[in-house]
Amino acid sequence: MAAFQLLFPLLVSCVAASSRPPRHLPPCQVVQMNVFCSDLSLRSAPDNLPHGVQMLDLSRNQMQNLTQETLAYHTGFRHLNLHSNKIHFIQPGLFKDMTDLKVLDLSRNHLNVFARSKINIGPLTAVESLDLSSNGLYTGMSDYFLADSPLLANLSLNSNSITKIANNTFSGSLALTKISLHNNVIMEIEGGAFDSLNHLTELDLSKNSITCITDFNLYNLKLLNLSKNSMESFQSTESNDRYHLLSLDLSENKMLYFPLLPKKNMLKYLDVSRNQLQSINVTGNPDENTTFHLNHLRYLDMSFNQLKSIPESFFSGMGLLEVLNVSNNCIGSFSITDKFHLRRVKIIDLSYNSLQSLTFGKNTLQSLEKLFLQGNDLTTLDHQIFRRLPSIKHLHLQQNDLKICASDQSHQDSPDCVSFTSIPNLQYLYLSDNNLRTLPANAFANTPLILLDLSLNPGLDMDKDSLSGLEHSLVHLFLRKNNISSLNTDLSSLRCLRDVDLSFNQLTILPTWIKTSSIESLNLQNNNLVTLDYSTMLTLEHSLKILYMGSNPLSCCRNLGFLHMVQHSAVVVPDIEKVTCIYEEYSELVNIGNLTPEMCHRAGIQNYVVLVVVIALLVMIVLGLLVRCCHTRKRKHSRSFRA
Template sequence: MAAFQLLFPLLVTCVAASARAPRRLPACQVVQSDAFCSDLSLRSAPLDLPPGVQTLDLSRNHVQNLTRETLAFHSGLRRLNLRSNEIHFIQPGLFTDMADLKVLDLSRNHLHVLALSKVSLGPLTSVETLDLSSNQLYTGMTDYFLADSPSLEVLSLNGNSITKIAQSAFGGSPRLKKIGLHNNVILEIEGGAFDSLSNLTELDLSKNSITCITDFNLCNLKVLNLSKNSVELFQSVTSTDHYRLLSLDLSENKMSSFPLLPRNNRLEHLDVSRNRLQSVNDTGTPDEKTFLYHLRYLDMSYNHLKSLPECFFHCMGSLEVLNVSNNCISSFSIADERFLRTVKTINLGYNSLRSLTFGENTLQSLEELVLRGNDLATLDHGVFRQLPSIKHLQLRQNNLEICSSDRERQDAPGCVSFSSVPTLEILDLSDNQLRTLPADAFAGSPLKSLDLSLNPGLDMDRDSLLGLERSLVHLLLRENNISSLSTDLSSLTSLKHIDLSTNQLTAVPAWNRDSSIESLNLQNNHLVTLEYSTMLALEHSLKTLYMGSNPLSCCSNLDLLQMVQNSAVVVPDIETATCVHEEYSEPVNIEKVTWDMCHTSGVRYYAIAVAVIALVVVVASVLLVKCLQARKPQHRSFNA
């Protein structure tokens, strides 16, 4: 009886719980004829969806068995998204009645279980786009799925475990235009596997284990991605056929020689970066050479190239971007004006350059030249004046010396001139071990951006920036160990962004109301006081101010700190920007500094001073009185 009394409340609770209404799942979002039911922990489509639904998104749910009941008997769908479920069974013939279904996404499911039963996914009579990626499918499994897909144009098999592309793999999908096989384990492609696909224009075979392509013959293909494989050789068949290939990506492979491309090609984009190229052998008969008349972009970076003969470019009449950075090239020379006439960007960064020469009238279209990381020390002093269209020079991490006006007239060796380059807008000379910056160093060059950072001990002449008053917008002088600036920055009326961080400045450069400074970086200097009048002159234009890591005095910068706290100036490092207050053992965050912190202290010191003075006056008065009393004559009386 006692046990029953103990169990009775529990039984009542259980019965009550079972009688409650089932938990109502969140409703799908329905917009016109589109139903979005993703991420709702569903096992099937809700039964209350309106009729005539054309788009059904059931992604990121818990659907396991795909049947007509699962889809709530909606047969007029045009787009069905079942991505990221747990589907391992599909009712045979399910898609037969879906005559309007164009897009089907079954990615990230367990279709390898279904494939083991060798059951066809179709017929997919009208499906044009099919995604079967990340389903643990391996060789042969897709043959069943694609056996009856006559309308299929776009197919994704990315992220599976396919090791071999059989000759019959796509026999049931003759209209395929785009195939994605990225991130599989493909070792072999049987001959003729893609031959029947006359409409195929894009093929992604990246991130596989393919070792060679010896008979490339897909004339209609426009985009081929073979990056991140183990390709040692790429060779097309000898043919006079016209190839439509526009983009070929062979990056991150193991090729030691330049690919042998179709002679009659329209290739515009070629990437052979991160291979093992040691040379671009351009010898041989004209029939053996590769003609790249339409090539616009060529990337050969991160290889082992030691030289780059200009005859290599004899057939590249349309090249615009050339990237040969991170190689072992020791010299680069273009003497023939017929070569690289259209190139706009050349990247020679991080090589071993010792020589750089340009002939007269060469590289007429070159706008950007990257030479960073070459340790260049000696160049012809006027080498950059020979580039009539140059806008951007990247010379970071070299060892150049800038010519002064006097030395330039003497044609002195060992320095480079950056003056009188009428098109130059961006110049990076950071980390060049520059010791001096002579007067008129950039006169006649309308620079907009100048980076002189990471040149410790740089001595700037007062007129070193002469001629840049109306053009210079960005000036970087960080990490130069500068203690004071002799150069007058106030004359640079177009200057908007200046970086003076990580120096030894003890005073802010003088600016006036004509300045246009919007961003000022003063971090990590030796600034105790920021001249308020100078900062006030910038208030009308200044938008961003970095001022952390300085030994600022709280009470000597009260007006400035109040301006920062109350104005629209943004201080990104305000949480770490501090000042020193003599009554606090630790630096004070500038946001917490108030007028009273210094005003009250001043009043107290004033009161103490007054008290001390008063005490001195009182003591002095007492001593004076006693002294006077001591000197007063005394009257004596005599009795006869």
């Protein structure tokens, strides 16, 4: 009965084909021996396909039955793409004679309908890559496609409804090297399900419902992705055999403790972020010392967990580690005192913890280039802590509560400040939102900063020589949201300065540029600028390319130099729609783009006429008063001589 149900659609399609007129090749694209017929609402391949076509793309069409007639009786394909059709029937044995077919894409169809018949599609004689993703397949259905696939190496079963991997699921595809089961609902993996796959090197089980791995023993596997499951523990079998695993992703699970990894491993990449780790121990016993064998590890991500501390001994076996991410935890102190610990690390991310103590011993972290410390509770640091990092280039200290030492200040003079002078390779320094009150003179002397961010420090008082020493290095300067009313620091001395952000302050006048400017981008948004100094704007215009000026109470007719620059120079004002000015004749604000010099000239003439009229009236009033006064005195004089 099942066979009849399968053959009936085939008979119907054959009868229908005999009554249809001959088909003509629609506007497919033919490139050498590759034919592209996607998105053409086709129900079958065109009849007049080129002889010897090797690749046929029929994706995103309306095909329902996959038969010899549907494929125009061609069998010489090397690559057949049937992605995103409505295929629910495949002629059994269809691919038997396709001895050159290497890549078959059947993703996003309705193959669950075919699988209900419990009939194999026949041997996939030469297929090496098979995509069955998004077909509504559930447990056991994939067997009908994999039962006889001797050369299959790459298999995708993504986005189906598989709940269980049986121990015989892949028994007909023993050459598999890569399996992707992402986004299913797998809850159970039978013992030995992957044991017979001696060539398997990549396994993706991400976004499923797996709760634990208790006896991981896939020695030849190189990449394993178990992210986005419900994993509570990961344990390898106790063995002296060497595992070849290079990458293990356990992120976004529910693990409380560090995974128990093979003693002999080659692991380079380990991600246990976004779990519930409370300890780096592999069990719940805080007194149990765990020895970690991670001699080859390059990348370790433990971010977004609940770690309160990491003992320095944890890093004793990680001599090759280059990236350490422990951000977004609850760590209160971090210390590296042994010069052999993390000696090759280049990036350490400790951001968004509860750090109050940070210690780097002498000659430690000699390779460290990037250090992320933002979002902590750092108030007091060793005076010269960053000078001990000879390779440091990027230093992120925003959202702390630090005080900057003057260049001539010693640790004894001010134990609560940190020095940023004489750090030979530091180029990027972020100090925003640190509650900084003062920026002393020569604060960054002998430190070749390219970028300096001092934003979000309301009330920051900058010494006129605070940026001295940065004349030949500083390119980007950010001073936004500092409530600065005037800037007494001479920015024109910074010869390399290209990008300046002074937005969201209280500036009433522009910083003066007494030398030729090199600035290309200037942000002056949200200040209190009424008049822009003409000579300063003229100096800036020679180098300026981008200017932000929105949300300032500009006067229309007192900024004709700025108006000329906007309308006639190459300077781009991206927020031109928000650049408005106050025009005397109108109560509403006028957009600077709609203002013309003639409007101001007319306003000037009108004001002149009004002034003349007012003066004339005043003269007439004064003359009238004088005449009246003289007349009164004359009458008094006449009365005095009467008899």
